[in-house]
Amino acid sequence: MAIDETQSNEQLRQQIRRDIRSRRQSLSIEQQQKAAQSVCQRLLAHPQVTSAQHIALYLSFDGELCTKPLIDALWQKAKQLYLPILHPFCSGHLLFQHYQRDTKLISNRFRILEPKLSCLQVLPPQQLDVLIMPLVAFDKQGNRLGMGGGFYDRTLSTLSDKVTRIGIAHDSQLYPSLPIQTWDQPLDCIVTPSRLWEWPRKRV
Ligand SMILES: Nc1ncnc2c1ncn2[C@@H]1O[C@H](COP(=O)(O)OP(=O)(O)OP(=O)(O)O)[C@@H](O)[C@H]1O
Ligand SMILES: [Mg+2]
Structure with a gap:
């Protein structure tokens, strides 16, 4: 891709991020709660989640789809949950640490809550069964x-196909066709309040 093309692609990506983040932030508390419940029910019925033992997910911020009902439901089912932590030395990378009801949380440099690093509680990402992640925008591919x-992207690029990659989002985060970059990692499944999308592993 030529430099001009790369720059305009990045500009478009930034514009999409701005638009969809403001859309996401404008949802009411009621809309957020309803959305969180619907996605929770849909995920609890998903075979890969039902059979999973180790599930990574996130604590929502910035209007991201709230994971609180999902976390409570998965704990009820005795699933082992993990939260991402910014890697202390390896800039741009994530660690996944065990998350239990009594886990102490601290605010990271993006003001996102994460467990206080405890090396013994860290799980190599390859041992996850399911990785549930937030997103700003998704498309039908x-x-x-x-x-x-x-x-x-860095985390997913190191994972084998054994780990199911699930994105969760509000319906309004759908964008017709995203301008993707070579390093972008696609998902196996996206769940929104109104539906579930799934794609086979091998995509062109
Ligand atoms: N596997 C990778 N190795 C090294 N750098 C990477 C890798 N994946 C992405 N990057 C770099 O990360 C930067 C941000 O990537 P991108 O714009 O796709 O972020 P994003 O997908 O929106 O963020 P996130 O993955 O945190 O949700 C880019 O400069 C890209 O080169
Ligand atoms: Mg990306």
């Missing part, structure tokens, strides 16, 4: 646009 840090 399973492409994902995040906040722009490349954190999930």
Whole structure:
């Protein structure tokens, strides 16, 4: 891709991030709660989630689809949950740490809550069964646009097909066709309050 083309692609990605983040932030508390419940029910019925033992997910911020009902329901089912932590030395990378009801949380440099690092509680991502992640925008091909840090792209690029990659979002985060970059990692499944999309592993 020529430099001009790369720049305009990045500009478009930034514009989409701005538009969809403001759409997401404008949802009412009631809309957020309803959306969180619908996505929770849909995920609890998903075979890969039902059979999973180790599930990574996130604590929502910035209007992201709220994971609180899902977390409570998965704990009820005795699933082992993990939250991402910014890697202390390896910039741009994530660690996944065990998350239990009594886990102490601290605010990271993006003001996102994460467990206080405890090396013994860290699980190599390859041992996850399911990785549930937030996103800013998605399209009907399973492409994902995040906040722009490349954190999930780096994580997903090292994972084998054994780990199911699920994105969760509000319906309004759907974008017709995302301008993707070579490093963007597609998802296996996206769940919104109104429906579930799934794609086979091998995509062109
Ligand atoms: N596997 C990788 N190795 C090295 N750099 C990467 C990798 N994946 C992404 N990056 C870098 O991360 C930066 C941000 O990527 P991108 O704009 O796709 O973020 P994003 O997908 O929106 O964020 P996130 O993955 O955190 O949700 C880019 O400069 C890209 O080059
Ligand atoms: Mg990306």
